[in-house]
Amino acid sequence: MDIAVERLVKHYRVHSRSAGARAALRSLFFRKYDTVRAVDDISFAIASGERVGFLGPNGAGKTTTLKVLAGLLAPTSGAVRVGVFTPNQRHDEFLRNIMLVTGQKNQLLWDLPPADTFELNRAVYNVSPADFASRVGELVELLDIGAVIRKPTRQLSLGERMKCEIAAALIHRPRLLFLDEPTIGLDVTMQALVRRFIRTYSESYGATVLLTSHDMDDVAAICDRVVIINHGTLSYDGDLGELVKQTRPEKRVTFTLSQSSSADVLVHFGRVIAASDRVITLQVEQARLKDLIERAFLVLPVSDLTVENAPLEEVLADVFARGRAA
Template sequence: MSTEKVSMNIISVDELCKSYRVSVKKPGIAATLSNFLNRQLHVVEAVKRVSFNIDQGEIVGFIGPNGAGKTTTLKMLCGLVHPTSGEVSVSGHRPKERNRDFLQEITLVMGQKQQLIWDLPPLDSFFVNAAVYGLTKCEAKNRIDELAAMLDLDKELTRPVRKLSLGQRMKAELLAALLHRPSVLFLDEPTLGLDVNAQSRVRKFLRQYNKRYGATILLTSHYMGDITSLCSRVLLINEGSLFYDGPLEELTGKLSPYRSVRIELKEPHQKSSFMQYGILEEFDERLVRMLIPRDELTAAITSILNSFPVKDLEICDPPIEELIGNLFQSGIVP
């Protein structure tokens, strides 16, 4: 029974830890000289005992504030960074060995770094990758045509990369990274800096790729649109520790102890009449929008319905974008 379960997990991470030694330097010329002669190092625990499993074909969002340990974890999954302790398995391989079969199965896309040759058209970079991955020219051409159609790329493929817009360049980067048809995709902020249309195009492409090839995708992004439109499951990491692993909707309950209530009244009422129920977010005589603590919700709604002439009432969770946006800004996980 357990063997079946293990075989489904394409990514398996157990008690993963990574610590770095970084130098600490105070400002000023004296501190600079002292740091040059006698470097003070201290240990930073970037990832602390992180464990999770991902099944084949899943799209999982990996979210957390800056410096939470997302990229370090992704790099350990790719085999770029060696873990201090813990076990990682991707497609049955130990990433840090970086053997040929493993590298043929994975890809890493980084929104802030590029692999395309700056002065040449993307097509040249694609053929370099095709040669390195051992594809024939014919195979490479077919795959380029297929992926270019999915990504809506055409004339851009023959223009030097330096002449392309950021959106066009990112699409070409994706094509270069997926030419060998990997089954596991590690995407580190793939929509960084793109406009709304380009973001939506990239998301659509990733959904198509996932469906067509059954690829497993682990995605980090600060744009919640990427997460909400692509991922049904999220991993939330903060200060190196995994804080949440589960469906996106449940995360909302965890992040916010309130529910958002919108009330439309038949007659105007005083603002002060509603203050006792929770935090008022919006008030306009007939329209009230407020946050009510989850454990007081039933009592508060019953009281409101009995005390005021309610025309319409709507209860919902605060938008996830807002919640996680606040989390990213504050860097504090409740």
């Protein structure tokens, strides 16, 4: 499903409390309100099948925007369209085509096995028995949950529960996935499996993915594009790789050495970020990268090297800081 957001505004009225007993008593009869501008005139579009990271610092307006897109809130002004639907009208067909998975809330019934929740969702979404059997079989295989779906949910590990949560949310094969911190609390192996599965599902069924996460490995593994909001306004909308190039164009080069050596011979090529007896990491401009590597192999006992972009966390921190300063 495609998404179109045009000049979305969402404001809240919040009770303004004054200090002191007399002011508190007065506020019982004469309330004052402040207006919170949670989302302030943002526009973006997402095509069917795109996987987009929806990012921003805490309080940026991400959750409010997602609630509007999911139909849980009505916009103060502006237009929002998901497929052919206006989300806050909560049309049955719209609800059958969306899903929300969050790492901090669950839909699995605690004392019953996940298979019972699957069956409940089959009835709620009116999935035929044949389609249900086929989809459960596919999800069980892809997520490797065959050994756990008959156990009570309370007996499952966090990783097992999260995989079953995802399976339960996909029984009706939704075309739009809202993912909120889908790998939070999972170990590295489980995180990789969940990320790979989400991307595979999107590619197989043309499902649109809108992901919010503080784990930038989620974003890098799942998304090709990011939309960033800060203080309720749009800061960036575009290719993830291009954002890195624009914000931190330098490269990070790490040399692994076969014997102890000093980084002093390389300092004029760039900034030394870290240095130990046998590992040296520098930040260097793209134009000087070739010269740095050639020089390092001449004067140092280099056994290995890696060239990377700046960590995505640092790139986003720079973007958020610019938003605060604006």
